[in-house]
Amino acid sequence: MSTVSDHVDVAIAGAGSVGMTLALALKRADPRLSVAVIDPKPVDATRGDDRASAIAAAARRMLVRLGVWPDVAADAQSIDEMIITDSRLRDAVRPVFLRFLGDVEPGEPYAHMIPNDVLFPAIARHALDAGIRTFTPDSVRIFETGDAGSELRLASGTRLSAALLIACDGKTSRLRGLAGIRTVGHAYDQSGIVTTVSHELPHQGCAIEHFLPAGPFAVLPLKGNRSSIVWTERTAEANRLVGLDDFSFEIELARRFGPDWGEIRLAGSRSAYPLSVQIARDLVAPRFALAGDAAHAIHPIAGQGLNMGFRDAAALAETVVEARRIGLDIGSLDVLERYQSWRRFDTLEMAATTDLLNRLFSNDVAPVRLARTVGLGLVDRLPGLKRVFIREAAGLAASSPKLLRGEAI
Template identity: 65%
Template sequence: MVMNKAPETDAMYDVAIAGGGYVGLSLALALKTGDAGLKVVVVDPKPMNVLDKDPRASAIAAAACRMLDSLGIWEQIRDGAQPINEMIVTDSKLRDVVRPVFLTFGAERKEGDESEPFAHMVPNGLMLPALYEKAQALGVDFEAPDTAASFATSGSGVRITLASGKALSAKLLVAADGVRSRLRDLAGIRTVHWDYGQSGIVTTVSHERPHNGRAEEHFLPAGPFAILPLPGNRSSLVWTERTEDAKRLVASDDFTFEIELERRFGHHLGKIELGGPRNAYPLGLTLARDFVRPRFALAGDAAHGIHPIAGQGLNMGFKDVAALAEVLVEAHRLGQDVGAMDVLERYQRWRRFDAFQMGVVTDVLNRLFSNDNDVLRAARDFGLGLVDRMPFLKSRFISEAAGLAGPAPRLLSGQSI
């Protein structure tokens, strides 16, 4: 690769992270919070001073909220977040006048004397700057805007060449550069991938009546239509359509878009109006066959891109962060090499099976619900109704949604590493 200028003298780090989104920033913060002696750098193609311009919002499960609290930023963003106090699930055809509710999740998940919502909707414009500012305050270095263009590993480390011509050296390179990760390809890690022929339309609406913290998931023949509550009389939408229809809708004028939106949204919250830009993102399943290579690890969407039907994509990335940070911090405390393969294998054993399992679950759910087959509809509606009538099963579903089922890294339990 031809560079514009000769590489400068390498800067030396323990961990270099390619990607300054949620996963990259929270990993940098978790590492420095766990062990201030770790030298960490984040490389990202966008400047860090535009993070507050992101108009979208994300569903953050209870376990991830506990992690953000442990990292010292939850207090800063909590007042701007919207608790999800209830969730309903319907299954109908688009032309149906009535959408019967088959499954309802109660307001709170209780443990002993404590109670907490199983998720919050957090505006990206709040969370990303909070992560960046805290990481910067703890001594994380940033190379932005810049891109990790290539890298070469050796027995003692990895040398990363940036698009600007600068070079960095680290014991470990973590690729948190998204589902189309170029670094994953450069590392020779193959993926399991298929396209669903669907796209997710993401936008924000305002409405006359309050949502009272209720989220709604409407299963329609083209795919799920999710209404997620935001602060005030506003909601975030994740609207799944066949890709050709999604492109047509996004390109249409506001009047046409709002007519189609109203058919799916309904009138229970009164008059609705568009409250932000609309964008469509192609949906597919991408699972990395390996999460690690010598001196190299994947995290977030670079390791697993799944369908948003269960709302677990970002929360899986936070699980990666909690597991990888715990493994690396403990290794560093013991004087071990954080980029050594035996250290990285601990992370892979912790996260790869869970990611594959969630990928299979979301794939099956999408295929089961994104169709207009009356026999399948009858079977799945019976199953939803059965879960709704069985407290044990419902509690299990809520725990899974909250990210609190099974053994978890310490950060996801609200503990420090």
């Protein structure tokens, strides 16, 4: 490349919630770090979408530590109870096989639902106020890795050097391919329909996951008499449903929703996303790391996609900052291997778990139905096991990074 015109310690490609949270975590822990975010879209405090995200307790603790939570708390709806049913669409009654109460600690729900158009702008405001640099609208066209750092050429023509390049550029990450990192996984013949509904009766902070033969139908509470819907269907059927007029779509919603919330009305746009599981074979290379969907994409059956990205951000920020404090090269493979070993098992475990759950519940085979009904019933009668499950869903493992425990790096 020609002469480099600028230098940063850390360059992050991708200014979504994970990339911006990672940038904020780095700057909060070490204000002397120069951190740049590069994204094809302008980064400002208004960008977002009309979907909502489930934020697990560990991620909430991180947002509290980073100063973001007060900005979103008024719009955050706690999940105080989780109900799981297993039935066919035509069944008149959907018996409850498993019920979780939502506290992981007294007064601390295991998760909250937050609209994305509230969550992302709050993270962005704090990251920009903390002094991160932005190269937008722009993207990394190519990069070359050397002993002293990586040299990046941006689409705008800007040339930038960085001790460490982090790819948070999504499931189809270009940079992952440029780094020579391959993925394993497969596509499901399923798509996830996402929308928001209003309903006549209050939800009382209750989330419901109806396991239906085509896939799970999740009803996740939002502030007011509103809920976010994450609805898995076979891809052909999902495309048909999304193409219906509003009245017909509401009828299909009501068939799956059940009577608990009274009359249902659409309260947002609807869209369908093809579902797959995809895991990067490596999370790091010399002076390069993957985080968020660039590192792993999993089935939404457990609502852990964004939370997995937040766990990446917490682990990678801690790895980089602690290495810098003791004078190590933050882009060296020896340093980055700590991040990889920290996140590898959790990533593979969650991918395998969600894949197994989807295969187990997205079918109507009689012996399998009987086995899962018995299994859910047994779990419901074992309070100790239920507590283990709820803490795992909340991301509160003993080996969690400091930010996920609510501690400063």
